[in-house]
Amino acid sequence: MTQAVSKSQFKPRSLEYFRRIEQTGEELIITDHGRPVLKVVPYVADPEEHFRGLRNTVLKYDDPLEPVGVDDWDALK
Numbered sequence: 001m002t003q004a005v006s007k008s009q010f011k012p013r014s015l016e017y018f019r020r021i022e023q024t025g026e027e028l029i030i031t032d033h034g035r036p037v038l039k040v041v042p043y044v045a046d047p048e049e050h051f052r053g054l055r056n057t058v059l060k061y062d063d064p065l066e067p068v069g070v071d072d073w074d075a076l077k
Helices: 007-024 070-075
Strands: 001-006 027-031 035-040
Touching: 001 007, 001 070, 007 035
Parallel strands: 001 027
Antiparallel strands: 027 035
């Protein structure tokens, strides 16, 4: 779950938030007057690491360029 904090809360406790992001890998949204302005995410040396878990998970791939039909949208709900 992504946590959100205001800039005024983030500033004095920034090192604490950085350590928490390092340990948990969760993202942090920083807000200004309730509006999201920044996202702090953990550094990943290999961006493809996120996609490795998805490899070989597609079971059927008939017409990838065809639009999804209206009936198919209902099935995805």
